[in-house]
């Protein structure tokens with residue numbers, strides 16, 4: 001049996017007396033693409049944010065390579081470098097150029113050689129079709145372009161897993177595809193990803209495994225995304241998928 | 248020019264004395280502003296901390312500074328503390344202490360405002376990239392906050408420079424005091440000097456504050 005890359009054991013997360021995640025368990029294998037869908041407010045973002053310790057948790061543990069992500073403050077930077085994250089809203093640093101946005105963490109956090117990091121950054125930028133924008137500022141880019149840069153910025157840290165939280169939700173429809181294409185190519189290249197999305201066609205195409213979340217728990221899980229979308233088993237999943245239909 | 252009384256400035260060393268007075272005011276402002284910026288940055292960061300008690304103390308400090316007229320603070324520090332504690336504090340040091348006490352509080356509040364105006368996602372995306380809190384502040388938050396701070400802090404700095412005219416109340420001979428002395432000495436020979444000399448003082452303040460506002464405007468545009 002393959003060792004899971006990411007293990008979430010008995011995760012418990014509350015905000016005040018509101019329980020968001022109760023005894024949550026999940027394993028993600030290396031190279032696997034797990035897509036999480038579910039109604040708004042069910043705890044998807046909270047789950048991703050707990051994984052890289054942007055939220056403190058009230059119980060359980062998150063293990064990456066069998067090492068706890070959050071044990072002590074000293075360790076957290078090292079663990080976060082292995083976990084790339086892209087958020088829904090544009091989180092590029094507005095005072096830095098595209099290239100500087102990408103290079104900041106590799107140079108300052110990972111202490112990498114600038115020339116080497118820059119070479120890699122430009123290769124990645126070329127792959128997402130934005131090499132010519134390297135010296136522009138984020139405000140000069142469209143939403144879709146900014147998200148592609150955010151993906152490149154995460155990739156340049158060589159993360160072992162990528163967490164993508166509704167990265168196209170704030171985009172104009174015509175820009176969604178250009179971003180999702182990039183994610184698809186990452187999946188093909190074997191990246192391990194945990195993806196939250198509302199793009200059902202995309203979820204079906206990319207997922208090795210699909211999780212339907214409601215009220216902070218996994219209601220339905222399927223390793224056959226095509227079947228899941230055609231014929232969900234649980235009523236809650238049926239009701240949720242129905243909201244995307246217009247027939 | 249006789250009618251404006253500016254000529255008295257060219258008698259003897261009068262103009263030189265005026266410039267010396269100006270230098271006193273500028274020196275006090277420069278030192279106080281430097282202290283205010285340095286400690287104000289720290290104070291602003293502390294004001295955004297999660298520690299309730301610390302926040303309350305800093306808030307109280309800010310309120311005291313805002314309520315107290317600077318002149319009262321000057322009197323307390325210069326006349327009050329020297330009497331009570333019996334130490335020997337020069338007027339200039341007293342002035343620097345008071346202006347810094349004021350400037351740190353006001354600058355701290357400006358820094359706090361600039362810091363909380365930076366969206367939370369900026370902190371989080373820096374952290375998600377593995378940056379430590381100090382890296383996050385240094386490379387991501389402060390550079391953005393400082394850009395927002397410039398126009399506001401320039402305003403504070405020019406206010407501080409202008410308010411240094413109060414220090415003559417504790418016996419410091421700064422530009423305004425020199426102006427008064429010159430006018431007094433020439434009351435008979437050129438009664439209009441009161442206009443001309445103060446006009447020159449006005450011009451001197453302008454010459455100092457105007458480039459600062461210009462610089463602020465330039466930086467604001469460049470970093471917008």
Ligand SMILES: Nc1ncnc2c1ncn2[C@@H]1O[C@H](COP(=O)(O)OP(=O)(O)O)[C@@H](O)[C@H]1O
Pocket residue numbers: 015020039040041042043044045046047
């Ligand atoms: N910082 C917070 N403080 C209090 N409650 C929060 C906070 N963030 C999220 N929540 C609550 O947690 C629940 C799950 O939120 P979230 O994980 O953002 O949902 P999703 O991403 O699935 O839409 C929601 O009910 C939301 O109101």
Ligand SMILES: [Mg+2]
Pocket residue numbers: 044045046166
């Ligand atoms: Mg969400």
